[in-house]
Amino acid sequence: MSPDLVALAVVIILPLFGALIAVAAPGHGGRIAVTVALGTLAAALVLLVRVGGAEPVVVEVGTWSPPLGIALRADGPAVLLLSVSALILLCVVLYSRPLIGSRSARMNQTFWALLLLLWGALSVIFLSRDLFNLYVGLELLSLTAVALVAIEGRRETLAAALRYLLFALTGSLLYLLGVVLLYAVHGTLDLGLLSGRLGTGATDGLALAAMTAGLAAKTALFPFHVWLPPAHAGAPAPASAVLSALVPKASLYILLRLWFEGSPALAGEVVVQSLGVLGALAVLHGSLMAFRQERLKLVIAYSTVAQIGYLFLIFPIAAGEPAGADAAWRGTQFQLLSHALAKASMFLCAGLVVEAAGHDRLARLAGFARAQPMTLFAFGLAAVTLIGLPPSGGFLAKYLLFNAAFDAGVPVWSLVVLIGGLLAAAYLFRPIALAWRAPDADRTAFAPVARSRQLLPMLLAIAALSIGLAPGGPAGLMGGLP
Amino acid sequence: MPVWMPYAFCAAGLIGLGLYGLITDPRLLGRILAFNVVGSGIFLLFGALARRGSVDYADPVPQAMIITGIVVAISATALALGLTVAHARAGGGESLPDDDPAEDRPRGSGE
Numbered sequence: 001m002s003p004d005l006v007a008l009a010v011v012i013i014l015p016l017f018g019a020l021i022a023v024a025a026p027g028h029g030g031r032i033a034v035t036v037a038l039g040t041l042a043a044a045l046v047l048l049v050r051v052g053g054a055e056p057v058v059v060e061v062g063t064w065s066p067p068l069g070i071a072l073r074a075d076g077p078a079v080l081l082l083s084v085s086a087l088i089l090l091c092v093v094l095y096s097r098p099l100i101g102s103r104s105a106r107m108n109q110t111f112w113a114l115l116l117l118l119w120g121a122l123s124v125i126f127l128s129r130d131l132f133n134l135y136v137g138l139e140l141l142s143l144t145a146v147a148l149v150a151i152e153g154r155r156e157t158l159a160a161a162l163r164y165l166l167f168a169l170t171g172s173l174l175y176l177l178g179v180v181l182l183y184a185v186h187g188t189l190d191l192g193l194l195s196g197r198l199g200t201g202a203t204d205g206l207a208l209a210a211m212t213a214g215l216a217a218k219t220a221l222f223p224f225h226v227w228l229p230p231a232h233a234g235a236p237a238p239a240s241a242v243l244s245a246l247v248p249k250a251s252l253y254i255l256l257r258l259w260f261e262g263s264p265a266l267a268g269e270v271v272v273q274s275l276g277v278l279g280a281l282a283v284l285h286g287s288l289m290a291f292r293q294e295r296l297k298l299v300i301a302y303s304t305v306a307q308i309g310y311l312f313l314i315f316p317i318a319a320g321e322p323a324g325a326d327a328a329w330r331g332t333q334f335q336l337l338s339h340a341l342a343k344a345s346m347f348l349c350a351g352l353v354v355e356a357a358g359h360d361r362l363a364r365l366a367g368f369a370r371a372q373p374m375t376l377f378a379f380g381l382a383a384v385t386l387i388g389l390p391p392s393g394g395f396l397a398k399y400l401l402f403n404a405a406f407d408a409g410v411p412v413w414s415l416v417v418l419i420g421g422l423l424a425a426a427y428l429f430r431p432i433a434l435a436w437r438a439p440d441a442d443r444t445a446f447a448p449v450a451r452s453r454q455l456l457p458m459l460l461a462i463a464a465l466s467i468g469l470a471p472g473g474p475a476g477l478m479g480g481l482p
Numbered sequence: 483m484p485v486w487m488p489y490a491f492c493a494a495g496l497i498g499l500g501l502y503g504l505i506t507d508p509r510l511l512g513r514i515l516a517f518n519v520v521g522s523g524i525f526l527l528f529g530a531l532a533r534r535g536s537v538d539y540a541d542p543v544p545q546a547m548i549i550t551g552i553v554v555a556i557s558a559t560a561l562a563l564g565l566t567v568a569h570a571r572a573g574g575g576e577s578l579p580d581d582d583p584a585e586d587r588p589r590g591s592g593e
Contacts, residue, residue, distance in 0.1 A: 068543070132547050139554045143561055150565055155572040162565050163578055166513055169558055170504055173520045176551065177497065180524055183544065184531035 004050040004057045008074055010043035011082055011123045019116035026105065029112030030097040036116055037093045040123075041086040044079065051079045052477055066190035070130040073192075076477030077333055078126045081253065084337050085122055085246050087463060088344040089115070091456045095348055096238040098453070099355070111151060111239075118144040118242065125250045131179045131189040134254055138175065142168035142218065145247050148239040149231045160230035167217050167227045171251070174214030181207035191261055198262045205268075211258060212271070218251035221275075221312060222282035225305045229289075232301040237351025240297065244304045245344035249336055252311055256332070260318070261482045272315040279312025280416040287423030296350045296360040296431055300343070303386060303427065306420060307339045313401055313413050318481060320408030326480035327407060331400030333478045334471070338393025338464045342385040345460035349379040352454060356446040362431055367439025371446035374454040376435055381461035383428040385468075388421045393467030489530035496523030508577045510566045514559060521555045 018036035022029045051057060056075035060066070074082070093115070100111050121144060124137035146168065150161035183189055185201030198204055217224040232244045286306030293299045310332075317328040352375045353368065354360050369376050385394035398417045405414035467474060496519055503516030525548045532544040570576060 132550070136550060136554060139558065143558060146565070147561065150568070153568060153572070155569065155574050158565055158569040158572055159574055159578055162510060162562070162569055165558075165562055165565065166504070166517075169517050169562070170501075172558075173501075173517070173524065176521075177524050177527075180528045180531065180544075183528075183547075184534060187541075 003046060005059055007043040007046040007050070008057055008059055008072060008127065011040055011047065012120060012127065014039050014043070015116045015119035015123065019113045019120065022112040022116060023109065026109040029108050030101055033093045033112045033116060034097070037086070037090040040119065041090050044082040044086040047074050047079045048083045051076060052473065066130070066193055067188035070128065070133050071190060071192065072127045073129050074127055076479050080333065080337060080474055080477055081126050081249070082123060084340055088245055088340060088460065089119055089242065091348070091460055092238045092241050092344065095351070095453055095456045098450070099238065107151065114144045114148050114151070115242065118148070122246055122250055125253065129191045131182065131191065135172065135176055135179055138218065138251060138254070139172055141247060141250055142172065145243055148243065149235045151239065152236060156230070157234040160234040164227040164231040167224060171214040171217035174210045178207040178211030178214070191257060194262050208258070212255065215251045215255040219248045219255065220305060220308055222278050222285055222305065222309065225282065225286070228305055229298055229301040232304065233295065233297040237347055237354060241344040241347035244301065244347055245340040248304070248308055249340060259315070260329070269319070272319040275312050276316030276413060279309040282306060282309030282312070283416055283420040284423070287420060287427055290427040291423070291430065294362055296353055296362060297347070299427060299431060300346045300350055303424065304343060306424065307343070307386060310335050310397070310401065310417065310420065313416060316410055317401070317404050317408045317413055320410040324404035324406070324408030327400045328404035329481040330475055330478045331397050331404055334393055334400060334467065334474070335397035337474065338385050338397055338467050341460050341464035342382040342394065345378055345382040345457040345464065348457035348460065349375050349382070352449050352457070356449050362434050365431065365435045366437040368435040368446060370439070372449060372454060374451070374458060376432065378454070378458040378461045380432055381465055382457070383432065385464040386428060387424045391468045392465045394464070396468045396471050486530040486533040489526055493523045493527035493530060496520070496526065510569070510577055514562045514566065517562070518555065518559060521551070525551055
């Protein structure tokens with residue numbers, strides 16, 4: 001077996017086996033997770049290098065070819081997402097070890113298993129080419145994500161988890177309905193074989209509508225976002241980092257593959273325009289709500305609602321003049337990657353705030369800048385990416401989307417990018433300004449937090465920034481609109 | 483009428499009823515049951531459509547997928563029931579609070 005095939009198998013199998021071992025050997029979860037994280041990151045980087053230098057790596061599982069078998073394919077966008085998620089999860093695992101280690105034995109047993117199962121599901125979704133296989137991956141992802149929200153067992157988090165679960169299950173059923181209708185017409189669920197054939201069958205429109213609605217609900221597109229803020233703000237901070245940075249991207253990734261690889265010809269004017277309008281509303285609504293929150297984790301969670309909105313602007317832009325399509329495709333991927341890194345960094349910062357202060361109320365953060373300057377600096381760097389200031393990855397994403405809207409002859413969408421950036425500056429500046437205020441005399445001091453753990457959000461924020469400093473490599477892997 | 487047609491109509495009915503319940507029923511248990519009704523409808527539709535075309539045998543691939551789908555649905559139901567019980571034990575009652583949770587609501591400056 002060639003090294004790239006081994007690497008492809010490792011990124012899926014290692015997290016799944018790690019989860020099983022973490023259940024079987026409670027008390028060693030942290031060590032198992034670190035081992036799995038290092039191994040999976042190494043395999044993802046091998047894939048990144050191999051795919052960067054040559055063709056995509058394709059495996060037909062058990063040598064059964066589609067339409068009977070399932071193909072796994074690591075192409076440019078897939079390996080970029082795999083590498084970024086491996087980096088984020090490694091940081092989350094290192095961050096969580098002291099935090100989870102101090103909790104109950106039950107928490108130790110379940111947290112690591114759930115985190116690793118979630119990782120396995122992400123890898124499957126990024127690699128699989130089979131729509132039903134993707135359904136199974138999506139369900140595994142949703143169930144582990146919901147369980148991570150509920151893991152602390154408080155009443156509010158249980159309610160948030162149930163609300164999340166109901167949205168996720170409705171979304172999966174709609175997606176599954178679409179899969180059934182596509183199979184009935186085309187007799188295959190392989191994305192490669194379906195490519196170009198979607199839209200020819202009588203029920204394809206209904207199938208795609210159901211799948212799009214289901215995946216949009218799972219991605220928390222406005223107005224299906226109501227589950228996201230309580231769920232992401234209620235989970236333990238390292239879990240929130242993964243939930244906010246990576247989980248909504250998985251369903252969006254399937255949506256992008258389905259629309260742009262599967263059925264480029266089917267883009268109905270009404271559908272793509274309404275997806276764009278919902279994305280624009282998500283940017284506005286999420287930003288305004290983020291500005292009005294009193295708790296840091298809720299600010300960050302509503303910011304996710306807003307940042308997800310940008311990812312849907314590709315639909316109307318790609319439907320415009322072809323000149324803007326490639327830039328929109330790359331801009332969307334830069335947004336996916338840089339938002340994932342920046343958002344994970346922010347939630348880890350929020351976790352450090354909670355550990356040091358015992359709460360995350362913005363009104364009582366005065367003096368935090370003096371207590372943990374490095375954490376606040378990391379938060380600020382991550383904010384630079386989310387606002388879209390140069391030279392960050394977020395700037396590149398927004399710049400590409402902005403120009404693509406003009407090239408595509410639909411400049412109205414570039415307004416959304418501009419307004420969203422301004423609003424992001426407003427709601428992210430607020431917590432930073434409050435943390436800079438001089439501490440009140442009667443407040444108790446912040447508890448100390450290990451310097452090494454403050455480095456982790458910093459590392460992620462620097463990674464988000466460096467995507468913008470060296471965009472050549474990723475851009476080459478992203479390719480043009482398929 | 484082709485042999486699969488009555489099954490497909492039944493399936494469409496189940497999916498419609500289930501979706502209605504999933505959206506309108508305020509009780510958690512009712513919604514979990516509704517989820518299973520939609521799921522059964524989709525599996526029935528999948529099985530019925532496997533018998534399409536002029537051949538007189540059913541396509542076996544959908545059956546394999548239905549079995550996988552049932553396993554997934556059972557896991558999801560188990561998690562949903564477990565969360566519902568935990569939610570009720572924590573004093574949350576049998577339905578979710580209608581409005582957003584208190585911490586989700588933006589506070590006025592007077593608070």
